[in-house]
Amino acid sequence: NAGVIQTPRHKVTGKGQEATLWCEPISGHSAVFWYRQTIVQGLEFLTYFRNQAPIDDSGMPKERFSAQMPNQSHSTLKIQSTQPQDSAVYLCASSLDFGQGAETLYFGSGTRLTVL
């Protein structure tokens, strides 16, 4: 079991460019989460899928950010027209299931996005 795999580990984009981040959850896990981590804001929830269906995207910035889970083996987070304030570590996590805060989240190592 390789754990949650995130690619790329580092991505540098110019302001206004698009960035796509990839996540491969642990096989058999039904829940996938995206978090963003910065020094100032800490770990912020972005969005959550359960059995590939989007359940809650309340943490996603309304513009420019979108997430998809086209199949059970991967999820993508896309940021259009990147801005310097989007620079952060984006973390993907999966869990066997998710029920009210009592499931273990398994995190990937993250993608460090730098927007110049």
Add this chain to the structure above:
Amino acid sequence: SQLAEENLWALSVHEGESVTVNCSYKTSITALQWYRQKSGEGPAQLILIRSNEREKRNGRLRATLDTSSQSSSLSITATRCEDTAVYFCAAASSGSWQLIFGSGTQLTVMP
């Protein structure tokens, strides 16, 4: 403000000493989780303690939960340099699935 929050930004101890990280939370919760994040890695769960439990152990780690004061602690005994990391508490409000992380406590274990 955060649902769960550690009480210190940073702690430092010498190898072999014991250390405790504290966390306070708001509202009723189903469980409280402790995670550790080492540099360059994602957070990794250490202990999950449910609201009907008062104490949970995992090797050198011991977590407590006090629902009356809405607080939790994570104690590490016989610390090692490799325990150097950021320690987070995380919780979801009862009835909610959304796991909210505190800001974290940076623990440094010195040789």
